[in-house]
Amino acid sequence: MTKKRIYSKYTREALCLLGKQIQLGRKKHNWNESELAERAGIARATLQKIEKGHSGCAIGLFFEVAVLVGVKLFDPEGSSLAHHLAQTDEKLTVLPKKIRRNAMMVDDEF
Numbered sequence: 001m002t003k004k005r006i007y008s009k010y011t012r013e014a015l016c017l018l019g020k021q022i023q024l025g026r027k028k029h030n031w032n033e034s035e036l037a038e039r040a041g042i043a044r045a046t047l048q049k050i051e052k053g054h055s056g057c058a059i060g061l062f063f064e065v066a067v068l069v070g071v072k073l074f075d076p077e078g079s080s081l082a083h084h085l086a087q088t089d090e091k092l093t094v095l096p097k098k099i100r101r102n103a104m105m106v107d108d109e110f
Helices: 009-028 033-040 044-051 059-069 081-093
Strands: none
Touching: 009 044, 009 059, 033 044, 033 059, 044 059
């Protein structure tokens, strides 16, 4: 039996906000749910879950639908995602490749 994943309040609110922004974008384009779902290549029921901020939907689906309706994800001021990606890659190159924790010595002599 699998245990149901519990998400933080912040994560749930972020998904809900993104879902509502997607719904707003869809309505601004005058698309009904079926039209947007077809454009995204997903079922209408999946789109409904996305618009409700359902945490079980793949993040890639959220992003793809958001792009289709014009929701800005990481570049609210028009800057390039490629630029941000390059900056992040530069920061990652100066950090260690692996994170190793030092083994804790256990004092088991009583």
